[in-house]
Amino acid sequence: MPDYKKIYTDILNTRFPHKKKECKSLLNKEVLSHLDVIDLNTIIFGAVTAESWKFSKRHRSYNQDTIIEILQYQKNNKLSNSQLASHYRLSRNTVARWKKLFVI
Structure with missing residues (x-):
């Protein structure tokens, strides 16, 4: 399983340092659930467009x-x-x- 905590921390440090406060509560968790990853992605990159939603919907899986x-x-x-x-x-x-x- 990918280390989402490290991935999103690196993204925040390099590209979106102004959004660290918003994501702090999620990144302080010991283990990130799939829903936490979806929430982080929405906070960092914003709402998705209809076209990108269709593409990502096909490749989504839930444990x-x-x-x-x-x-x-x-x-x-x-x-x-x-x-x-x-x-x-x-x-x-x-x-x-x-x-x-x-x-x-």
């Missing part, structure tokens, strides 16, 4: 811990599958399939 964290977020915030899918930019079918696989 079991991240899926369970997403489903736990749904449960804690009492969201429907559609609301959760919209929040994380997933398909409703993906959320439904995850709920069948990882009953929490």
